[in-house]
Amino acid sequence: MEYNFRSIEKKWQQTWKESGVYKVSNESSKPKFYVLDMFPYPSGAGLHVGHPLGYIASDIFARFKRLKGYNVLHPMGYDAFGLPAEQYAIDHGVHPAVSTEANIANFRQQLDNIGFCFDWDREVRTCEPSYYKWTQWIFLELFHAYFDHTDQKAKPISFLEEEFEKFGSTSVNGKRSPVSFTAQEWKAYDEKTRMDILMNFRLAYCGYGEVNWCEALGTVLANDEVVNGVSERGGHPVVKKKLRQWYLRITEYADRLLEGLEQIDFSDAMKEMQSNWIGKSSGAEIQFDIETPSGEKLPLVVYTTRPDTIFGVDFMVVAPELDLVQKITTADQKKEVDEYLAYVKSRSERERMAEKKITGVFTGAYAINPFDGRKIPVWASEYVLAGYGTGAIMAVPCGDQRDFLFAKHFNIPITNIIGEHYNGEEANPTKEAKLENSGFLNGMPMREALEKVIGEVEKKGIGRRKVNFKMRDAAFSRQRYWGEPFPIRWIDGTAYPLPADQLPLLLPEVDKYSPGPEGEGPLSNIPEWTALQLETNTMPGYAGSSWYFLRYMDPHNENEFCSRKASDYWGQVDLYIGGTEHAVGHLLYSRMWTKVLYDLGHIGHDEPYKKLVNQGMIQGSSRFVYRVRGTNQFVSAGLKDQYETDTLHVDVNMVDGFELNIEAFRKWRNGEYKDAELIGEDGTISSPHTTNNEGQSVKYLCGAEVEKMSKSKFNTVNPDDLVQRYGADTFRMYEMFLGPVEISKPWDTKGIEGVHRFLKKFWRLFATEEKGWIVNEKAPTDAELKVLHKTIRKIGDDTERFSFNTAVSAFMIATNELADLDCHKKAILEPLVILLTPYAPHICEEIWHLLGNSGTVLDASFPVFEEKYVKESTKDYPVAINGKTRTEMTLALDASPQEVEALVLANEVVQKWLEGKAPKKVIFVKGKMVNVVV
């Protein structure tokens, strides 16, 4: 009986599918556990070895929890709307629905190969009408809701309408209204006016705003989709553009998104990224007065986190985009200011970020410091952003480095308010100094002064305490085709929602995917669509993924997005696994949607994920050959410096370690290199024209580098090939054996043999080729029981704490030990099979049945660890006590003979060492004294 992994895996995958062992019920007496993977975007490239890493980890955990007696929800689906499918459609004329369907089929095939325990009956696809019907429905919920500041939660917008009817716009919603009207006026308004006013409050709203416009993609992008001034996908330039857009009022949830981080188990890095993105800062808004050229007084409101430094203000800076700049500019500065504004306008966002030049212009105007009446010059400069705070700052050069450099550059005198803390060389943003040159604040510690100034400012009525956030409302519309249509009609410039019973609003067929006029989506080219006055934008990629974890709980419900019963049963995702790349996108949006649905009473929890684990990225390990320039000669890596060479990527699959498979190389890419002449590491030459017997000894070594895994770099490794060669169980265990799940590392196929050997060895505990099935019913010995229970404890602990690599090692050790003991006893091996099941499900299921069991091993009970078997014997460790290899011993009177012997010995040594004093405690490690406490 050989370990025939191919037939075993095929057989069990088939059986599992037919018998539906992975079907999960919402009715169970067992405790629930929800293990979720970030669902994939089904790209045309298929899976490479990096993708399944997280899936394997979650699969192991799901199976482990099921063995531990939980009712485990472990679903999978596809994030199927998105840009690439549409780009593919534009390039190849294939409808996105068709290419997406094909990609999904391919993904599914690849996933099935690896033997996951997903409940495929619960599969979701965000592009299916039965799914996006509910995405649209939730959008309408957002549209019909506002954020109540008094209660800090979302409420139906009808509440707000009632308030307007009773009180008008004054003092409702716990926050100033952007428009003001009385109750009478509200009652007199027509519906259109009311709708337009309400738009200022809706959680999903439409407005004009500066957006990230990507010309090449023909759409706007959310802030997290723009990286260094170019689009995340494709790397196209992005410019600011004013457009009508839909937004999510996520800023209202800034505080709760921040606070929520404290209750959830995310890595520090992830929490840090989210809170940086939210970017909360507290300070004050302070009003300075400016005298304009015409003599009138204009207020200049600045935002500062350091009101305590107000006596150190040496100049003010206003963002060039602000209209105020024109108003305050004096006649003799007008020319310079206009030139500067033109210059700023000519610079792209990207240039601005790339080159950090200090630029700016004096407006000629002066502001008055409200506390000492000093005249402060007002400048305009692009280092102040129009979009943050009030778009204007008070500059304190001795405390802020940017202000300092600006002052130095333009020769503005610097006031020192922090005494010796300021050295004249650079700014010092300390909060520890005692203030000087600061009027009534002199001698006061800065922290104290901060509160004092805010108090004074509020007393004077020239400002107030203010909290600011970096996070902006999320742009929620795309000028694209392949996304959810908005259930919105535009009548006379006002947006009206479609009634919920008309959902889903189906995505119509189009002939061409090019955008319509003035940055409208392809839907604007369909007469039937525009005739109905329907919104021509579609929702962004993150719409469908913001709530999919809820749909898995109740995937076939036609009446609700998810029944309250189902969401109450499954509750939060207990374990969520995915990459870090979604830190500020998906994870933030889905947290917001969850909070809204919670506020509106649709679900019972306000954080979607209890624990998040980020799997590391698997990088590619690229291989290179060196072609001598202008020839068809390739030189081995060690000799490349002797020639002038070009470096070319070669397919890693043709390289064994670093040694190139010359024959494969000649056949590669339809024989493109069939005539190549290769110079080996020792200088021998392999030429296609010489006879083969010499040519085979040429050893050609490739260069190597770690890069992102991608097809164009020929460094992708397809899991299908490895599964075909070694089996799914080997592949799964090897991916785990590679190292901690959270760590990024380059892929290296070399070590997979070791894991494969382990499985073969494991199999040989049960059956061999010569002797057949060799499991017996004999009673286990102490030594064998020790191996078993040691392993039960180790595997249980390691799996629970996500240390899968050490768990795999523990299996190898146990197998080696049992092989040494020549143990083939059912009493030992059967529990071991259960332990191994999450890691290598196919082989374990096979053995489980060969052992005479029925059903699936997943329904077996997890073996119980018994400490008595793993007690260290005194023989192994002469002075070990209480079953531990390491312990502390006090000089007690009731010590055992061995203890006394050891202690007497130790005491003599210690007494000598301590010059006669007796030790209180002696600590041993395996018979060696390592610690003495006196």
Place this chain on the structure above:
RNA sequence: CCGGAUGUGGUGAAAUUGGUAGACACGUCAGACUUAGGAUCUGAUGCCGCAAGGUGUGGGGGUUCGAGUCCCUCCAUCCGGACCA
């Protein structure tokens, strides 16, 4: 520039609370069985040294009987944010 993480053999990596550093595996070397081996098995393998021995967890310093682990500092790599007042 700011924030986070990580630095251990030729390689991937172990080392629950400070307690024999390098488990386990790859690779390499030697051997066994073989017509043959890219199958299987056995042994060796941090570095220097014939050896005894010395030395060793990025560098330097500190706490401790004892530090990969804790503290300070410097360096390197990776990730994220970067004019956020």
